Amino acid sequence: MDERQETPNGAAHRAPLRRDAERNRERIIAAACQLYAEHGLGVGFNEVAHRAGVGVGTVYRRFADRRELLQAALAEPLQELYAVARAAAATPRAWDGLTLLVTGVTDLLVENIGLRDAALGGYEDLVPQVTGGIPELLDGLFERAREQGDVREGVDGHDVLVMLWMVTELAKHAADVRPDAYRRYTTALLDGLRASSSRAPLPDPLHDDEVAAISRRWADASSRARTP
Template identity: 55%
Template structure:
């Protein structure tokens, strides 16, 4: 009498695995993680991702024994979008216009994808794994701030660190208003960015924060 094939360790469904099956399972896992991370952030567990993908949790662990690898695969596309936006901003004729494009589109991407926001605010190994991509965005933001300052469009006293704080503030608002008014953050983004622009009647800003202060604030923000 014929017998069923013995499941191998790579098989979650009982059928003998094929390379094509393994590739499809991996794609299902990444797609499920991408969807859940975008709507709920990076704290989603592998059990929930497995359920969303319609697979056994063992399959998820075998394909992604390190959760950081799954995070990197799941947010690769929004990271690519951030890099593209940064490139467009850098090519703007006037640095101020590029800076506003970077901030507005960056805020849109971060509010649309809570997982991406979590990664950007992270201060642990997750952030270090993704720094190659996120650093491009930050470096271009700093370059645009420097150019806008030299062109006279940036308010005296505004610093590169202010850019990150503005994005933290508006994306935090967006996270709390998503079910009530998803676009509410845009109003306050405008208020905050208007405060960066140079004008004859603008008074001096309060003293800038030290790099260590920004780092400490970011760590506390990410932890809470």
């Protein structure tokens, strides 16, 4: 039974769910959260239904499509991501903010592959406002860090995005061997952004469209890896 009803002006809205239906919805969201975190965004409704202990028809009744389930499952992880970003923006010294942002976000993305793919992979079509203004915040941190003399010439937010892909991908492959290995390389890569008179000049930076294309391919590859 579809709980959507017509309002007096003709607009559809979702009627309050029965208690058992609401419990099913919560179980589906919890299952989706777990599966996306473990395997990325390539998880299908059948897998979610199996993990939640419900029939796949129940998943389709509660969620019209993949987009609706993704938004529900990623809502809380995204809030955690935004909280780290807000704390980073509030630091008096921009370099401290960059360090907090990169290390804090890396930890969150390592724990949740689906969050990583959504946040870095250009999935705004599925999860609107997925980045929550973080790119603008990052640009502001770099601008302040340049004024304060703390970052090397030529680095920008695109470099951080690629760094996050690199260290989170390492974390996936090192999880069973050395779960914290990614932190060593996060530190090393961050140090490479810092100003120093002995630094060699950087090659040309990536353009917006190049970063977007690389990120989407990386996220798509992560999702395809889930397909048998």
